Structures are given as C-alpha cells and as structure tokens.
Amino acid sequence: MKTSLRRGRVFRLLASGAGAALLLSACMGGTTDDGKDAAVGYDPKANVEITWWTGQTEEQEKVAEQLAAEYHTAHPNVTIKVSPGAPTTDDLLTKLSAGFTAGSYPDVSYAYGNWAGDLGASGKTQDLTSYVNDPSFKWNEIPEAARLVATANGKVIGIPALVDNLALIYNKKLFDQAGLAYPTDNWSWDDFRAAAKKLTNTATKTYGTAFSVSGSEDTTWHLWPMLWQHGGKILDGTKPAFNSDAGVAALETLRQMAVDDKSMYLDQTDEKYGPLFNSGHVAMMLSGPWSLLDIKTAKLSYGVVNLPGYNGDHQTVSGPDLWVLFNHDDVNRAGASRDFVTWLTSAETDPKWNLAIGNLPLRSTEKDSPEFKKYVEEYPGGDKFFANLANAKQARPTAPGYEELSRNVGDAIAKVLQGQAQPKEALDEAAKKSADSIGS
Incomplete structure (x- = not known):
C-alpha cells in the first residue's frame, strides 16, 4: 500500500x-x-x-x-x-x-x-x-x-x-478562504461533513474531501476505522460482521457526503485524489504519512489532525x-x-x-x-x-481470504458512493459473497 x-x-x-x-x-x-x-x-x-x-x-x-x-x-x-x-x-x-x-x-x-x-x-x-x-x-x-x-x-x-496510519490532512489556505476554523483532534464526523460541504465550490471544481471508489483496498480500509468507532467488527470469528448496524451507519455517513451533499470527489483510480489535494482542488484528505513527500513538493500550507470520531472515539487504521x-x-x-x-x-x-x-x-x-x-x-x-x-487499536484480519472480502466490501462502498445502492443492501451482498472465502 x-x-x-x-x-x-x-x-x-x-x-x-x-x-x-x-x-x-x-x-x-x-x-x-x-x-x-x-x-x-x-x-x-x-x-x-x-x-x-x-x-x-x-x-x-x-x-x-x-x-x-x-x-x-x-x-x-x-x-x-x-x-x-x-x-x-x-x-x-x-x-x-x-x-x-x-x-x-x-x-x-x-x-x-x-x-x-x-x-x-x-x-x-x-x-x-x-x-x-x-x-x-x-x-x-x-x-x-x-x-x-x-x-x-x-x-x-x-x-x-x-x-x-490514516489521519486528516487539510489545506490551510482553503480553510482561510472559506472563513472556517481549522480541524481539531476532537472533530466529529458531523464536523467533518459540515466543513466538507462549505469547502465545496463547483465553480472552481473544489471538493471538501475525496474518496476512492476503485473497489481496491484503498477503498475498503478507509471504512474500517469508522466501523470500529461505531463499535463494529470486520469479522465475528470467521463470519463477516461488517454489515452490522455499525457498518451501515459508517457507510451512510460517507453516502451522505458523496450523494446528498456532493462534497466528495470520487476517485475511480486511487491515484487522483492526492494530486488534487496538492493542487488545491480537495480541501481535506484522509491519508497517511506517505503523502507528506508530495505535499512538501507542492509547497502547501497544511495541517494534520486525528481522524474525525464518533462519540469521542478517534480510532484509526494502520x-x-x-x-x-x-x-x-x-x-x-x-x-x-x-x-x-x-x-x-x-x-x-x-x-x-x-x-x-x-x-x-x-x-x-x-x-x-x-x-x-x-x-x-x-x-x-x-x-x-x-x-x-496510539489510535490504531485494532488490525485488519490476517485470516486467509481477506483479500476477497476486501474486494467485495470495496465494490459495495463504490456502489453506494456512486448512488447505485443503499448501505445495508450493499454490505449484506458483500457479506454473502465473502462468507465462504474467509478463513479457508
């Protein structure tokens, strides 16, 4: 990765x-x-x-x-x-x-x-x-x-x-132009959503945030910390459990930003949202330390804070x-x-x-x-x-078959964020597809 x-x-x-x-x-x-x-x-x-x-x-x-x-x-x-x-x-x-x-x-x-x-x-x-x-x-x-x-x-x-690990990287210039206070370590996902909406400007093709819809692990692993923050699990033993109420709530938050607010750039390739952030067309990026080299080259004024949280839980994924x-x-x-x-x-x-x-x-x-x-x-x-x-308190499963599960979940997320399915039905379908592969 x-x-x-x-x-x-x-x-x-x-x-x-x-x-x-x-x-x-x-x-x-x-x-x-x-x-x-x-x-x-x-x-x-x-x-x-x-x-x-x-x-x-x-x-x-x-x-x-x-x-x-x-x-x-x-x-x-x-x-x-x-x-x-x-x-x-x-x-x-x-x-x-x-x-x-x-x-x-x-x-x-x-x-x-x-x-x-x-x-x-x-x-x-x-x-x-x-x-x-x-x-x-x-x-x-x-x-x-x-x-x-x-x-x-x-x-x-x-x-x-x-x-x-994943954290929230933000462009200070875009926040200043919008008259918004910078993100903090205590931000909730509601705070994140509200800021993303205000930072989106269709005239300049600027988005509040971005998300991969390629269906790859880059798509999937961005959902996991939100699932964990809601108290959910990826697996229960060797049984898929990500389609719980916690998983549905996590994916619904993303769906609202992508479909209802249209404040989220949907990257079909995994490769575009980083350069768009570096060029000032994405205000907030959920990414990791590997992004800092390109940001440095772009000479951006930026900040890094914890992932937004749910009920004060700011777990991340490593x-x-x-x-x-x-x-x-x-x-x-x-x-x-x-x-x-x-x-x-x-x-x-x-x-x-x-x-x-x-x-x-x-x-x-x-x-x-x-x-x-x-x-x-x-x-x-x-x-x-x-x-x-310190906020990476859980790990992705190391059971055989995780890769297939990840592809199924990634496809489900992509469908939902592109308005082609609702969170519950998409995650249920992914869980059904993954049931026979995990742990075998």
Whole structure:
C-alpha cells in the first residue's frame, strides 16, 4: 500500500493478489510447517547465504543494498543477495506463490500486511512467536496493530517492516478562504461533513474531501476505522460482521457526503485524489504519512489532525507491512535471516531505513532520535502521524481470504458512493459473497 514515498499507497495489489492467493491455496497441501523451530541448532559463525526480496523502488533499493553491505561487514560469514524480488511490490505475492511451487523462494521478503493470512497458510513461513517474545527483542516497542498483522493463525510469521496510519490532512489556505476554523483532534464526523460541504465550490471544481471508489483496498480500509468507532467488527470469528448496524451507519455517513451533499470527489483510480489535494482542488484528505513527500513538493500550507470520531472515539487504521521470514529446512539460513532482520528493525538501524526513505519510525524508542527530529523538520506533521499510532487499536484480519472480502466490501462502498445502492443492501451482498472465502 508507497509511487510517492511508499508506492503511493494505492493498493493495486488486489488485482494481482487474487490469482496469487489461488496459487498459494494450491500449494498449501505441501506444507513444510511441522511445528518445529526452524532455527534450532543455528551456528552464528557458519558461512551462509540468504536472499532478501526488498519489494522497493530503485532509490529505496539502493538504501537496502547499503544496509546489507553494512551487515555483511559486521558479519562476514553471512552473504545477503539483495533484489526487489519482482518488477513491483504488487507482484511479490504472485512471485512468492510461484516460488513455493518451484521450491525457489527467498529467506526474507517484503509483504503487504493483508497478505499475512495467505502467506501464513502456505506452510512455508518460520514461526517466530517465541523468538520475538524474548525480552531482548523488545517486541512491545513496535505498535500493537503492527504486531497483530505479523501474526497469522496464532503464529508470528514476520517482523513489521513499516508502520503507518490514516489521519486528516487539510489545506490551510482553503480553510482561510472559506472563513472556517481549522480541524481539531476532537472533530466529529458531523464536523467533518459540515466543513466538507462549505469547502465545496463547483465553480472552481473544489471538493471538501475525496474518496476512492476503485473497489481496491484503498477503498475498503478507509471504512474500517469508522466501523470500529461505531463499535463494529470486520469479522465475528470467521463470519463477516461488517454489515452490522455499525457498518451501515459508517457507510451512510460517507453516502451522505458523496450523494446528498456532493462534497466528495470520487476517485475511480486511487491515484487522483492526492494530486488534487496538492493542487488545491480537495480541501481535506484522509491519508497517511506517505503523502507528506508530495505535499512538501507542492509547497502547501497544511495541517494534520486525528481522524474525525464518533462519540469521542478517534480510532484509526494502520496498514503495516512485513518482513516475512521463510523456512528452507536449513537452520543456519533460518537463524541468519532472523539475526539480519532483528538488526534491520532495531532502534539503532531502523532510522537508517525507514526514516531515510520517508517512513515513520518502527519503534517507540526512536522518538528521541536525531533522525526522527530531522524527519519531522523535513516532513511537518510526521510527528502527528507517529503519535496517532496510539489510535490504531485494532488490525485488519490476517485470516486467509481477506483479500476477497476486501474486494467485495470495496465494490459495495463504490456502489453506494456512486448512488447505485443503499448501505445495508450493499454490505449484506458483500457479506454473502465473502462468507465462504474467509478463513479457508
């Protein structure tokens, strides 16, 4: 999900992910997960080569190669083969699933968080549960939502590579021109709706806010915090539960803005609302820290506050990505890959990675680092996104089949916001379509 900072966070993955998920399910019969720790007997002095699929763009790939070289200098017996792994991050799941079938897959790979269920079900991942819960790893320094996403079927299969969240970014100039007070951390969705309506100007083609109607995960995950704020759940066990009264109320709020008020720009592609915000044609954007690079380039005067809330609940959603570790029945490869990723995600090394490429710090202890201070100076509002991680109290499901559920919900949201269906009927239809796929 960034491209700007991190592939634009446009979630193109769902188009390619459907076929990949089928490939994964096909190879589940050949599981190698026998319940044993893959690194028992690891010799840290053994000569070993591990493969790292970074899933990054060319510029970020250079940073990864520098870090791999730094690790090798300190551990000359460990050689790290670094590559993006696939032409784009979105292609990694397809590449991994094909590699499982062929027996040629990496030791460490970048993965979107909502692939965790399918990757965990493949039987090819290491079980890191005991490893990360050792006090020396300091697992609790990583936000809870990210830790939950790294857990599939009760097992930790990877270590978070990146953390983020959604907040409200607003254009100060447009608020000033409309004579409106700036948003605050205490805004309700009614406050947001009222401001969006006043900020919409058909003469200048300016909208109060925007929403993706592509049906992708970018469409779906914007609904989840509103669902949670209303007290709803995505799943009840393995049963879809998003079509509850809470889900209907959340989607009705969006429908009112899109259909009744016409204060919401509907983006068919996921790729237009960011540039429209940066050009001054969208006043408020529900987005994440990856947007700050493009906003900086546009030289906008902007602010960042919590998501609007319901009854004082300002929960957000986080879209953490992972370094997933795979088992090759070689204890030294397993142990070396663990040691490398532990080093990569440590409070000492992470600033050289995430902060260097414009992402939030991974660990809470990085807030006092000079690198974070520099990051906030370069990207104002980055500290607000970092603080907002405390509002990411729940995580998207890591059950197999989440991708199909997400597509169904995304399609339902798109229909409602385009005036083609009502919230209840659309969400009921999505739940019915998803009932057989989730958890299987």
